[in-house]
Amino acid sequence: MKKAMIIFGFCIAAWGFVNTPIVKQYVAGLNHQALPAIKETDSLYQSIKNNAPTYEKPPSDAKIDRVWKAIPGYNGIKVDIRASYKNMKKNGVFDEKKLVFTQIRPKVHLNDLPASPIYRGHPDKPMVSFIINVAWGNEYLSDMLATLKKHNVSASFFLEGNWVKKNPELAKMIVSAGHEVGNHSYSHPDMAKLTAAHAREQMVKTNEIIEASTEKKCHLFAPPSGSYRDETVKIADELKMKTIMWTVDTVDWKKPTPETLINRVMNKIDNGVMILMHPTEPTAASLDRLITLIKQKNYKIGTVSDLLKEERIIINKTN
Known part of the structure; x- marks a missing residue:
């Protein structure tokens, strides 16, 4: 015990000595004179420092847009000049592919905004999402899931509660394939015409059925036919769900030709676009080609939740 007390006392004394103002000032002086002082005279270090502003971007706050409503940050x-220098030091030449970045979060986040529908991701984010509303079309789901798997693409499936009740195994299949699931009401009503109590019942009942069938909680709500009123959005928000709309509609329920569907999407493809589709014959037939064309334009394809995240996708100096 006495030996332990002596060791403890020694540690306290050592800590006190190291943390004196004189020692701190001395250590700070050594740090200042060490690596940075050497690098300041290094042409590679200077090149990284001088080029850094070309690649840097300020954060963008989430906001309510007059047209697009809620826009994520x-x-x-x-x-990171030091890390970039270390990455390039071996070859001794500036290489933008070896730049190391740190990400800076915005001050205003999506959750800071008042309840508002979301029609798209951030307009600077080179990612798009597939919103697949499911209340019918079982015969086309397997083909669509196979195509998504082939391209290693994750989509967001918004499931009708009554459909999940009748097809729990298909709902499980969607989740097992790595896709996101969201709430699409229980019986596909016109949400804008429902009382607050009935709207809440539609959402709660669907959440319970989806969680019971897939063990997944819903954080997103897509109103049937895009019909809602402000109260609908507030109820979803109270249930911890964001109301999701779309940027581009495939109008696949009208059974367009695959070529028409593809052109309809590709003519409007852009950063942050959310593409609405359903399990239909034209969508199943065009999905493979559509994914290929979107990727050729260097857009990533992710779930709605991925699209709404603030993390910046860094593609060399072009981002």
């Missing part, structure tokens, strides 16, 4: 990026 997007991280800024800053060049």
Whole structure:
């Protein structure tokens, strides 16, 4: 016990000595004179420092847009000069592919905004999402899931509660394939015409059935036919769900030709776009080609939740 007390006392004394103002000032002086002082005279270090502003972007706050309603924030990026220098030191030449970035979060986040529908992701984020509303079309689901798997693409499936009740195994299949599931009401009513109590009942009942069948909680709600009123959005928000709309509609329920469907989407493809579709014959037939064309334009395809995240996708200097 006495030996332990002596060791403890020694540690306290050592800590006190190291943390004196004189020692701190001395250590700070050594740090200042060490690596940075050497690098300041290094042409590679100077090149990284001088080029850094070209690649840096300020963060973008989430906001309510007059047209697009709620827009998520997007991280800024800053060049980590020391880490980048270390990454390039071996070859001794500036290489933008070896730049190391740190991400800077915005001050205002999507959750800070008042309840509002979301029609798209951030306009600077090179990602798009597939919104697949499911209340029918079982015969086309397997083909669509196979195509998504082939391209390693995750989509967001918004499931009608009554459909899940009748097809729990298909709902499980969607989740097992790695896709996101959301709430699409219980019986596909016109949500804008429902009383608050009935709207809440539609959402709660569907959440319970989806969780019971897939063990997944819903954080997203897509109103049938895009029909809602402000109260609908507030109820979803109270249930911890964001109301999701769309940017581009395939109008696949009208059975267009695959070529028409593809052109309809590709003519409007852009950063942050959310593409509405259903399990239909034209969608199943065009999905493979559609994914290929979207990827050729260097857009990533992710779930709605992925699209709404603030993390910046860094593609060299073009992002």
